[in-house]
Amino acid sequence: MKRSEFADPFEQARNEQGIGKMQDQDDPVTMVLGLKDVRKCAHNWKTFQSGAKPGRIVVPSEVKIRDTRQIPFEVDPPEHGDYRAIVEPWFKRPLEDEYRTKLRAQIESLVDQVLTQEDVEVVSEFSLKLQSRALTLLLNTPYQESDVWIGWGTHVFRSEGEALDGDKASILYDYIDAQIERAAENPTDDLYSVLLNSEINGRKLSKEEVKGVMILTFAGGRDTVINAVTNSIAYFADHPQSLARLRDQPEITNRAVEELIRYFSPLTHMGRVVTEDTKVCPHGHDVKADSRISLCWASANRDAKTFENPNEVVLDRKVNPHVAFGFSHHNCLGATHARQIMHILLETLAAKVGSIDILNAKENIEDLDQFKRKVGFDSINVKFNPR
Amino acid sequence: MAKIIFITSDSEKIELEATSGSVMELAVQNGVQGIDGDCGGVCSCATCHVHVAPEHFAKTGPASEIEQDMLELDDDANEYSRLCCQIEVSEQLDGVVLHVAK
Ligand code: HEM
Ligand code: HEM
Ligand code: FES
Numbered sequence: 001m002k003r004s005e006f007a008d009p010f011e012q013a014r015n016e017q018g019i020g021k022m023q024d025q026d027d028p029v030t031m032v033l034g035l036k037d038v039r040k041c042a043h044n045w046k047t048f049q050s051g052a053k054p055g056r057i058v059v060p061s062e063v064k065i066r067d068t069r070q071i072p073f074e075v076d077p078p079e080h081g082d083y084r085a086i087v088e089p090w091f092k093r094p095l096e097d098e099y100r101t102k103l104r105a106q107i108e109s110l111v112d113q114v115l116t117q118e119d120v121e122v123v124s125e126f127s128l129k130l131q132s133r134a135l136t137l138l139l140n141t142p143y144q145e146s147d148v149w150i151g152w153g154t155h156v157f158r159s160e161g162e163a164l165d166g167d168k169a170s171i172l173y174d175y176i177d178a179q180i181e182r183a184a185e186n187p188t189d190d191l192y193s194v195l196l197n198s199e200i201n202g203r204k205l206s207k208e209e210v211k212g213v214m215i216l217t218f219a220g221g222r223d224t225v226i227n228a229v230t231n232s233i234a235y236f237a238d239h240p241q242s243l244a245r246l247r248d249q250p251e252i253t254n255r256a257v258e259e260l261i262r263y264f265s266p267l268t269h270m271g272r273v274v275t276e277d278t279k280v281c282p283h284g285h286d287v288k289a290d291s292r293i294s295l296c297w298a299s300a301n302r303d304a305k306t307f308e309n310p311n312e313v314v315l316d317r318k319v320n321p322h323v324a325f326g327f328s329h330h331n332c333l334g335a336t337h338a339r340q341i342m343h344i345l346l347e348t349l350a351a352k353v354g355s356i357d358i359l360n361a362k363e364n365i366e367d368l369d370q371f372k373r374k375v376g377f378d379s380i381n382v383k384f385n386p387r
Numbered sequence: 388m389a390k391i392i393f394i395t396s397d398s399e400k401i402e403l404e405a406t407s408g409s410v411m412e413l414a415v416q417n418g419v420q421g422i423d424g425d426c427g428g429v430c431s432c433a434t435c436h437v438h439v440a441p442e443h444f445a446k447t448g449p450a451s452e453i454e455q456d457m458l459e460l461d462d463d464a465n466e467y468s469r470l471c472c473q474i475e476v477s478e479q480l481d482g483v484v485l486h487v488a489k
Contacts, residue, residue: 036456039456039457039460040460043460254427254428254429255427255429257427258426258427258429258431306453306456317429318429319429319430319451319453319473320426320429320430320431321429321430321431321453321456321457322429322431323431325431325432327460328460331432335425336425339425339427
């Protein structure tokens, strides 16, 4: 099997049961697997809520390690919409020319750098750097801040071998608290300051709310982008002809970005808390009030009822109704930023890189109880060869 | 060359002309309010939703099954709904009126 092949562990369960079961800290999860069912449950926020106890809709559950509510992620309509209205214009800034120009400069200089190296560990030396530097644009903070974030390593929340680590998470929390205090005393035009100055229903956002937005921006945009970038490098290593194709047919770049994101689905699933006894899926599985389901984006994105050749990367897939960025109310706020990163990355690789050799790779397998899913790499060493 | 008329939710009327590409691309290039085209036209984001004026529905034809699956869960959808990234510009569209959903 090629390194960049990501099998679909959900196929049989999706076709036969429509659901999977996962045990997690005595709070079991019914995983919804089919595309249409995932969409329906995502849309139905009254029965499948996000605004539960903070941390509970995340799998593995984070109720034991945090109390801060993530905003807008752990809020339901109609308040959810009020918060989204505040942050949405800011998260559209990646469409501006100036933003794109800066992002391109960052990515080009990083690619130039790795082209001079014999051996590059992609996760820590490429993707983490790319993600952290790009985040300075999204937050509109000084570029040097990215050195601090890169210094945290890939796992801000987890120590070696441990899924959740409260002490490590506090590094991020303390950092954000300090930044909020700084912005409160000396406002700039960064996201902290903008949020502190924002109003919801006629009052200012509290520091706790600002913290909820900022933590989410760090947490939601970290592993997801790192996996999308790293896995794409592995894909182009196995398929140098695809780099050549993007060079010859740059007009397919957008489709290629969407297809790589569908195929890799960097966020496997996200939970909801059930508010009333009900059923999920056409097969009619019962779920009880106050239990959890999860919306399995990764499984939905391989649903053969909608996607032809779901387990292949079809670089110019024209109709691609994937849910890798979620669906309905909570669809990904960082998607514009993530898409710009991927678009510019593909253009830059096509322009500068001829081929990539994989020297060594250690897969990251997510343990979902009934399913084991490859989501990315713990490490992958490559050599980038210039054109 | 086809003339395509957008009517935004603020009742602004925007007349555009094109020969190729998708209707979503035309709208985004010209800043038509309410059409974002987040996914670039692969039918994944539903930010390009329009209601075709009923008398012009024959010009565009109905939504495909994949579009319908997306629209089914959109509270603003009706029988004349289309995701306009899935409508290719052609002579056949000439004069069509599209009401932007958002
Ligand atoms: C390829 C990269 C990414 C993928 C695949 C991804 C995926 C997702 C998914 C599936 C959701 C829906 C969660 C749910 O329904 O509960 C989501 C929500 C969210 N994402 Fe992303 N994400 C990515 C990058 C980012 C980035 C870069 C940021 C910000 C820096 C970000 C911030 C958020 C936020 C704030 C939400 C919550 C939105 C809400 O609740 O209204 N994401 N993301
Ligand atoms: C305070 C908020 C959050 C905390 C403390 C947190 C914590 C963690 C932890 C501990 C892991 C490692 C899990 C493991 O190895 O078993 C992880 C991985 C991950 N998280 Fe989060 N998370 C947060 C929010 C989010 C959000 C909002 C998203 C997406 C919208 C997200 C997406 C991911 C992804 C894609 C991974 C990668 C899985 C992997 O590579 O193994 N996280 N997070
Ligand atoms: S542009 Fe995304 S669905 Fe039409």
